[in-house]
Amino acid sequence: MALIEDFEERLLLGVPAMDRNHREFVDLINRMSEATDAAFVYLFYEMVQHTHAHFAAEEVLMRETAFQATAEHTAEHQRVLTEMEWFTKHLHRGHVTLARDYVAGELPDWFVQHALTMDSELASHVKRRSQADENRGPFDECAPKRDNSEP
Numbered sequence: 001m002a003l004i005e006d007f008e009e010r011l012l013l014g015v016p017a018m019d020r021n022h023r024e025f026v027d028l029i030n031r032m033s034e035a036t037d038a039a040f041v042y043l044f045y046e047m048v049q050h051t052h053a054h055f056a057a058e059e060v061l062m063r064e065t066a067f068q069a070t071a072e073h074t075a076e077h078q079r080v081l082t083e084m085e086w087f088t089k090h091l092h093r094g095h096v097t098l099a100r101d102y103v104a105g106e107l108p109d110w111f112v113q114h115a116l117t118m119d120s121e122l123a124s125h126v127k128r129r130s131q132a133d134e135n136r137g138p139f140d141e142c143a144p145k146r147d148n149s150e151p
């Protein structure tokens with residue numbers, strides 16, 4: 001059974017780089033739910049690596065577009081990475097059930113909530129910024145500044 005369904009209907013944000021990472025994350029979560037324990041461990045490590053890259057890509061977008069809620073959003077990413085590292089340590093010791101409970105019981109709700117709030121806010125900001133850049137036109141940045149002061 002898929003843990004996160006209806007990705008196309010509910011969770012697409014309209015920023016291709018973000019949507020690609022989110023689709024891959026959802027795919028990993030769903031595959032883990034049906035994996036054997038051995039495959040689950042492998043997929044969990046893959047998910048942690050993917051999440052590092054996914055969050056880093058969003059943080060680059062935040063910096064490049066001067067996103068206002070960068071500190072808050074980045075802190076939430078860090079909280080989740082710390083949580084994932086904790087479960088990774090327990091997986092090293094053979095505690096597969098603990099990690100399975102986390103993946104099945106906590107990550108899906110966290111992801112949907114995060115995508116629909118913090119990520120959605122970032123996506124709207126990125127789309128507004130790129131629209132504004134398109135409207136500005138290619139030569140505006142280079143145009144000489146007008147001096148409107150009276151002689």
Ligand SMILES: [Fe+2]
Binds near residue numbers: 018022058
């Ligand atoms: Fe995200």
Ligand SMILES: [Fe+2]
Binds near residue numbers: 055073077114118119
């Ligand atoms: Fe995020």
